[in-house]
Amino acid sequence: xxxxxxxxxxxxxxxxxxxxxxxxxxxxxxxxxxxxxxxxxxxxxxxxxxxxxxxxxxxxxxxxxxxxxxxxxxxxxxxxxxxxxxxxxxxxxxxxxxxxxxxxxxxxxxxxxxxxxxxxxxxxxxxxxxxxxxxxxxxxxxxxxxxxxxxxxxxxxxxxxxxxxxxxxxxxxxxxxxxxxxxxxxxxxxxxxxxxxxxxxxxxxxxxxxxxxxxxxxxxxxxxxxxxxxxxxxxxxxxxxxxxxxxxxxxxxxxxxxxxxxxxxxxxxxxxxxxxxxxxxxxxxxxxxxxxxxxxxxxxxxxxxxxxxxxxxxxxxxxxxxxxxxxxxxxxxxxxxxxxxxxxxxxxxxxxxxxxxxxxxxxxxxxxxxxxxxxxxxxxxxxxxxxxxxxxxxxxxxxxxxxxxxxxxxxxxxxxxxxxxxxxxxxxxxxxxxxxxxxxxxxxxxxxxxxxxxxxxxxxxxxxxxxxxxxxxxxxxxxxxxxxxxxxxxxxxxxxxxxxxxxxxxxxxxxxxxxxxxxxxxxxxxxxxxxxxxxxxxxxxxxxxxxxxxxxxxxxxxxxxxxxxxx
Numbered sequence: 001x002x003x004x005x006x007x008x009x010x011x012x013x014x015x016x017x018x019x020x021x022x023x024x025x026x027x028x029x030x031x032x033x034x035x036x037x038x039x040x041x042x043x044x045x046x047x048x049x050x051x052x053x054x055x056x057x058x059x060x061x062x063x064x065x066x067x068x069x070x071x072x073x074x075x076x077x078x079x080x081x082x083x084x085x086x087x088x089x090x091x092x093x094x095x096x097x098x099x100x101x102x103x104x105x106x107x108x109x110x111x112x113x114x115x116x117x118x119x120x121x122x123x124x125x126x127x128x129x130x131x132x133x134x135x136x137x138x139x140x141x142x143x144x145x146x147x148x149x150x151x152x153x154x155x156x157x158x159x160x161x162x163x164x165x166x167x168x169x170x171x172x173x174x175x176x177x178x179x180x181x182x183x184x185x186x187x188x189x190x191x192x193x194x195x196x197x198x199x200x201x202x203x204x205x206x207x208x209x210x211x212x213x214x215x216x217x218x219x220x221x222x223x224x225x226x227x228x229x230x231x232x233x234x235x236x237x238x239x240x241x242x243x244x245x246x247x248x249x250x251x252x253x254x255x256x257x258x259x260x261x262x263x264x265x266x267x268x269x270x271x272x273x274x275x276x277x278x279x280x281x282x283x284x285x286x287x288x289x290x291x292x293x294x295x296x297x298x299x300x301x302x303x304x305x306x307x308x309x310x311x312x313x314x315x316x317x318x319x320x321x322x323x324x325x326x327x328x329x330x331x332x333x334x335x336x337x338x339x340x341x342x343x344x345x346x347x348x349x350x351x352x353x354x355x356x357x358x359x360x361x362x363x364x365x366x367x368x369x370x371x372x373x374x375x376x377x378x379x380x381x382x383x384x385x386x387x388x389x390x391x392x393x394x395x396x397x398x399x400x401x402x403x404x405x406x407x408x409x410x411x412x413x414x415x416x417x418x419x420x421x422x423x424x425x426x427x428x429x430x431x432x433x434x435x436x437x438x439x440x441x442x443x444x445x446x447x448x449x450x451x452x453x454x455x456x457x458x459x460x461x462x463x464x465x466x467x468x469x470x471x472x473x474x475x476x477x478x479x480x481x482x483x484x485x486x487x488x489x490x491x492x493x494x495x496x497x498x499x500x501x502x503x504x505x506x507x508x509x510x511x512x513x514x515x516x517x518x519x520x521x522x523x524x525x526x527x528x529x530x531x532x533x534x535x536x537x538x539x540x541x542x543x544x545x546x547x548x549x550x551x552x553x554x555x556x557x558x559x560x561x562x563x564x565x566x567x
Contacts, residue, residue, distance in 0.1 A: 006064045006289060007327040015325045022324030023332025025205070026069065027052075029318055030333060031340060032207040034072045035348075036360040039152070040145060041077040041307045042084075042094035043103055045231060045348070048072050049341050050239045050306035055297035056334045060327035063293020064286035065274040065311075067319055069330055070297045073310035074363055075141045075269070075399075076262045080106055080308055082399040083258030089251075097245070100305065102255060104244035107309070108302035109252070109259035110266065114295035117267065123287040129268040130413065132380070133406045135372045136387030137265075140394025140402055142367025145360060147395070152357035153187035155180025155227065163395050182226040183354045186214055190358035207359050211351060219350040229353045236345030238338075239304040261403045262308050270294055270311030277316055314366070386413060421456035423469055426487065428551055439469055441476035448482040449554050450474065451519070451547065455490045458498035466498075467505045474512055481514045482558055485550045488521040499532030506537045519544040 004011075034048035041047070052071040059070040084092065084102055092098050117125065129137075144163065151158040151170055156178045159169025173179075190210040197206030217223070224230050271287045278285040294311070301309050319329055377384035386409045394402030424436040425443040428451075436453065437443055445451040450473050454466055474481050494502065509516045516538050521529070526543070529535050535543070544550040 005061045005327065006286070007060060007066050011326060011328070016328070018323050019325055019328040020332050022319055022322035023329040024336055025322050026315060026319050026324070026329060027333040027336035027340075028205045028208045030069075030071060030315060031337060032205075032211050032356070032359050033315075033363065036356045036363065037072040037074060037077050039149070039353075039356060039360055040074055040081060041072070041103065042081050043100050043307055044095060045234050046236055046341060046345060047100065047103075047306040049337050050304055051301060051309050053239055053334050053338050053341070054300040054304045055306070055309045056330050058296035058300040059293040060330050060334075061293075062289075062296040063327070064289035065278065065293075066281075066283065066326045067277045067316055067324065068270065068274045068290065069312045069315040069319055069333075070270075070294065070309050071312055071315065072307070073269070073312055074145055074360075074367060075138060075265055076308050076310045078141050078144060078399045079261045079265065079403060080258060083255070083261065086398075086400070087254055089254070100307075101244035101246050102251065103307040104302045104305065105247055105251060106255050106259050106262065106302075107298050107307060108244075109256060110263050110308050111295050111298035111302060113259060113263040114266070114291050114298060117263075118288055118291045118295060121288055123267065123271060123291055125264065125267050129264070129406055130383070130410045131272075132376050132383035132387045133390055133410045133413075134268060134272070135369045135376065136390035137394060137402055137406045139368045139370075139373060139387070140391035141399060142364045142369075143391065144364070144395040144399065145367065146362075146364030149357040149361040149364065152229075153184060153354050153361060154178075155183030155229070155354070162397075180227045182223060182228050183352065186218070186223070186228065186352040187354040187358040187361075190214060190355045191362065194359070194362055210355060210359070214355040215347065215351045218352050223350070223352060231348050231351045231353060231356075234345040234348045236341045236343075238342060239306070241304060244302065244305075258400065259308075261400050262310075264407060265403060266294055266298075266308075266310045267291065269313065273311045273313045273316055276313075277320060280320070314363075383413070386410075415461065418456045418459065419462045419465065421454060421462070423455065423466075424453045425473065426451035426453060426547065434547075439473060441472050442478055443473060444477050444479065444481075445485075445551075446554070447479040448477075448558060449485070449551075450477065450481060450483070451485045451487055451550065453487040453490060457491060457493045458502065459493075459495040460497035463498035463501035467501050467508075470505055471508060474509065474514065481509075481512060483515050483517060483554055484509045485517045485519050485544070485547075485554075487519050487547060488525055489519075491521070491525060494525070494528055494532070494534075496532070499529070499534060502529075502534050503532065503537050506534065515542065517542045517544060517550060519547050519550045 030052050031049065034051055035045050038045050038048040056070050080103055084099060092102065147167065148158065156173045159166040193210040194206035197204050197209060218230060270290060274287065274290050275285040297309050301307060373384065373387060376387055390402060390406045390409060393405045423439040425439050426445050427435050427437050428445050439452065452470055452473065456462060458466055470484065474484065506516045518538060521543065
């Protein structure tokens, strides 16, 4: 039995130095980022650091991806906070011990759901969030995240109520002159430093520079005395081990919807990230094995005093750019962060909260994929509408509602495409050249011949439309139809309802003194159509292995009509 983790097998000693350096660099980025994510999850500052200790280690040991970085994530943190805020439980307030206990419970529930998903091989669930919907969802999260940090960057309290009410409250505070310019200066300075390093010195993590400088300046200038909110004493130490305190079995039910929302996003985002980086390096992604790692990471989060974790595309990209090769880099990051929480959290006391808000503000801005939205709008407007509706739902109504809508709209889009697929008539020129044309009334392949292609499986919802389209072609053909040939190359399956409809269509064609033929059906489709009696209605001798065979047979059977008259 091979006890070496999948992500570390076939390891080469020459990779060690690169992995360790990449891990240290990644820790420098992860420390300020994960602390910032606590402002989204509304949990104590140190819990952000806890997300990249044991959860990351568990994924490294149990997962398959060599590069995927697991830790705090803005989208799942937003789902968590929105979900907990919606629970009608007395004493459940942000940053409280009860709030953190419920956050840990959600992480444990995610661990169970992921474990069930692995046992039942449900990794495909992530595929039901289309790329356009995921872009829209994350864009909505980005708008919610960055707008939620602006009050902290300006030095006044964030408003309550809906997103629109919060924006109204923020604008009112600005007009009332409630901006603390010292606070704003720290936030603006952090943004300038981070963006400047990203633009001119990308190898140096600007967020770390901003944090260090802000702590030094805050202490030297006694920023707290000027009304600047600072982090204050951070309770560090080894992460607490054990079940979340003060909970009972009755608390499980109300939090399951939150865990389900996080679970779906975890699978979708982590699977997409894992696949992307595996293909980039010529590797094969093992999504079901990664789900085991994600389950372990979720259990680790729930048992070590922190909140739900997810695969991070941005930190995985950083690891790849720094030439990390395996999970040893992530293990190194975890050890570095563990040293920080054990011995150096006292150094964070003078850090302005506005600096953390500025870091999260930029993370939110980066989540807004304007380029992706424009590309979707240009290439498929219907999906752009779906992405836009999803984004607006996220920040106007709620993150949980946004993820539910994202799933529903993805499934509806799938059904819509199957219900209204593209259909074609194969045009055959006099010289034998072929081209697929839209199946509009009056279209035919050759005089008296209609070769029809339908780009979807036939099932109960689209079978009638399929039949109507073929009937319209027969009735509107400019020449009497002699043969109707169904090109089955894109037809993999036919359900029972569609089988009945297909039988009726064949009879319709026969009643119009025409023959019905099949071309290029695979063996599975042939077996299905035989069971439904379609082959018996069509005739076993009315099946062609190729379109060429069908065209040649028609030319032989009707030599006088295959060549259109020349002008």
